[in-house]
Amino acid sequence: MSPAIKYFFLASMVLLNLFEKSNGASCTSYLSETDCENDDVCVWLNTNGGYCGCASDASLDIMFIMDASGSVGSSNWVTEQDFVINMIETGVNDDSQIAIMDFASGAWAQWNFTDSQVRSDITTHVSNMGYTQGSTHMKTALTAAITVFDKTGDPNLNNVAMLITDGNPYPSYTQSVCDSATIKNSLDDAGITVVIIGVGTGWSTSSVSCLVDDEDTQIIYVDNFDDDAFNAVRDLTDAFTCPEVTNSPSFEPTLEPTGTAEPTEEPTLEPQPLP
Numbered sequence: 001m002s003p004a005i006k007y008f009f010l011a012s013m014v015l016l017n018l019f020e021k022s023n024g025a026s027c028t029s030y031l032s033e034t035d036c037e038n039d040d041v042c043v044w045l046n047t048n049g050g051y052c053g054c055a056s057d058a059s060l061d062i063m064f065i066m067d068a069s070g071s072v073g074s075s076n077w078v079t080e081q082d083f084v085i086n087m088i089e090t091g092v093n094d095d096s097q098i099a100i101m102d103f104a105s106g107a108w109a110q111w112n113f114t115d116s117q118v119r120s121d122i123t124t125h126v127s128n129m130g131y132t133q134g135s136t137h138m139k140t141a142l143t144a145a146i147t148v149f150d151k152t153g154d155p156n157l158n159n160v161a162m163l164i165t166d167g168n169p170y171p172s173y174t175q176s177v178c179d180s181a182t183i184k185n186s187l188d189d190a191g192i193t194v195v196i197i198g199v200g201t202g203w204s205t206s207s208v209s210c211l212v213d214d215e216d217t218q219i220i221y222v223d224n225f226d227d228d229a230f231n232a233v234r235d236l237t238d239a240f241t242c243p244e245v246t247n248s249p250s251f252e253p254t255l256e257p258t259g260t261a262e263p264t265e266e267p268t269l270e271p272q273p274l275p
Contacts, residue, residue: 026234054242067165068132076225103141105134112152138169168207178210
C-alpha cells in the first residue's frame, strides 16, 4: 500500500468518527459540575451562576444560516435568535470560529470568520439583527455561504453549516436546491457539512435532503418556534458543533501488503550470444 493511500485511508476513518458525542447528551443538559466534568467534551464554567459548556477538542468553522423570511414571523424570529445565541454560548468551543448569515429575499453575511471571535461580540450582533421578512432564497443563501467559507474561513478546519428554516426554498423555480447536483457538489468541493434544522410543518424533507449525506443525523426536526422545542434537540445539534474527536480509526488498518508479487518466470541472468 502506497504512503498516499495509507494517509487517505487513515484520514477518512478519522473524519467518519469526528461528529459524535461520548454519550449523546448536550453539555447544557448537565446541571451539576460533577456530571458536566464526567463528559469528555464538556467543561463547567463558573459564570452566570455556573453552567456546562462545550470543551470539545475539535476546532471548526461553524456558520449559522438563519431563516428570516415572512413565514417565520417577528416573535418567532426572536426565538430563533435566542436559540443561535444559546448555541454560541454553550455549544461551541473557544477554538472554533463562527460566522452568521440570514436570508429571506436575498442573503446577507452578518458576521464573517475573520470578524471578532469574542463570543459576546457575536451574540450581541445576533440579538440586534433585524427581522427581514420576504421569500425563502435558500439557494442564494447557500451560494453566499460557500463564498464566506472560501474567503474568510480557515482552510485547516472542518466546515459546518447549521441551516435553520421553517419553509421550502421559494420561489422554487429559482431557489430549489435539489433540482440539480450543483449546490451539493459545490458544498462537497468546499468541504462543508450541512445540518438542516427544520422548524414546524411548513417544510418537506425532500426539498433539502439532497444537501446531506445522512438524513437521520443531518436533518433535525423541531416541533415549533419554542424555546423548549429547540432545547429538546440540543443533543442532536451539539453532535456537530461540539463533537468528540476520535483520533484513531475504530480498527487497525492493514498497512502491509497481503501478498508478495513474484516474477512469472526466472529472469535470464546470463548474457545471450549476439545473432
